[in-house]
Amino acid sequence: MTEPLLRLDDVRATLRLRGGEQTLLDGVSLTIGEGESLGLVGESGSGKSLTTRAITRMLDPAFRVTGEIAFDGASVLSMNPAALRRYRSRDVGMIFQDPRAHVNPVHRVGDFLTESLVRDRGVDRREAERRAVVLLDEVGVRNPEQRLRQYPHELSGGLLQRVMIASVLLAEPRLILADEPTTALDVTAQSDVMAILEEQRRARGLALLFITHDLELAAACCDRLAVMYAGQIVEQGEHVYEAPSHPYTIELLGARPSIDERVDRLPVLRYDRATHELLKAEAS
Numbered sequence: 001m002t003e004p005l006l007r008l009d010d011v012r013a014t015l016r017l018r019g020g021e022q023t024l025l026d027g028v029s030l031t032i033g034e035g036e037s038l039g040l041v042g043e044s045g046s047g048k049s050l051t052t053r054a055i056t057r058m059l060d061p062a063f064r065v066t067g068e069i070a071f072d073g074a075s076v077l078s079m080n081p082a083a084l085r086r087y088r089s090r091d092v093g094m095i096f097q098d099p100r101a102h103v104n105p106v107h108r109v110g111d112f113l114t115e116s117l118v119r120d121r122g123v124d125r126r127e128a129e130r131r132a133v134v135l136l137d138e139v140g141v142r143n144p145e146q147r148l149r150q151y152p153h154e155l156s157g158g159l160l161q162r163v164m165i166a167s168v169l170l171a172e173p174r175l176i177l178a179d180e181p182t183t184a185l186d187v188t189a190q191s192d193v194m195a196i197l198e199e200q201r202r203a204r205g206l207a208l209l210f211i212t213h214d215l216e217l218a219a220a221c222c223d224r225l226a227v228m229y230a231g232q233i234v235e236q237g238e239h240v241y242e243a244p245s246h247p248y249t250i251e252l253l254g255a256r257p258s259i260d261e262r263v264d265r266l267p268v269l270r271y272d273r274a275t276h277e278l279l280k281a282e283a284s
């Protein structure tokens with residue numbers, strides 16, 4: 001069998017505490033093939049962001065990480081600093097929930113987009129600007145030349161997230177990690193940004209790990225889903241949405257508000273940590 005682009009095998013992230021240890025990623029295994037998209041779904045605190053940080057080796061040094069994380073066959077956990085820099089800047093592109101937290105507010109959009117091309121890849125500034133204009137246009141930003149001269153605060157959240165997508169595409173990565181990329185946006189901007197990301201990703205054959213709490217959205221745009229609860233992947237596959245088999249996924253799907261129904265408050269999930277531990281013990 002050919003090696004997938006990304007492979008996580010029994011990844012555990014344990015936090016050393018004064019009174020003992022807390023395992024926050026508990027045996028996570030997943031694969032993403034070249035050009036494939038995986039939706040990692042789960043409620044707040046289930047370990048989705050920790051998983052992306054483990055993939056890029058950006059977890060807090062207080063965590064002990066074991067297991068295997070392999071990108072194109074190379075072990076991420078044993079990369080030396082130069083290989084790790086290259087992996088983070090060339091192989092993997094990251095898009096986050098809040099684009100404003102990831103731009104320098106006093107740098108113009110053009111500097112943000114061209115900086116690493118000029119500095120790290122030796123691309124001539126005018127050529128970098130030309131590429132940035134082409135990409136802004138491709139992700140649906142009108143008047144791209146003018147946008148290059150603006151500051152982040154002059155752009156709406158949706159527009160700034162498109163700039164983020166353009167900046168990731170400029171680096172020509174093989175894998176995009178998108179952590180709740182549309183959660184902070186209004187509903188119209190959410191679907192626009194998701195559509196652009198999907199269109200561009202597919203056109204370029206890039207792989208995607210899409211982190212979200214929204215199972216329906218993940219099912220709509222990803223080839224496969226993985227459902228996470230308490231630091232574990234409870235089920236994954238191509239048919240998780242149509243035919244869920246784990247009680248947590250079934251409850252998650254059942255808890256979706258219906259547009260025909262008046263909802264005063266969101267339903268409380270009955271699946272809890274105790275049920276999870278019980279099922280885990282039964283399965284082992």
Ligand SMILES: Nc1ncnc2c1ncn2[C@@H]1O[C@H](COP(=O)(O)OP(=O)(O)OP(=O)(O)O)[C@@H](O)[C@H]1O
Pocket residue numbers: 015024042043044045046047048049050051060213
């Ligand atoms: N540096 C840290 N120190 C201690 N606990 C942490 C740290 N980072 C994350 N955690 C805990 O690990 C668990 C998983 O966090 P994570 O951020 O991965 O959740 P998530 O599924 O991405 O949720 P959200 O959608 O709210 O971001 C949470 O209980 C969180 O409080």
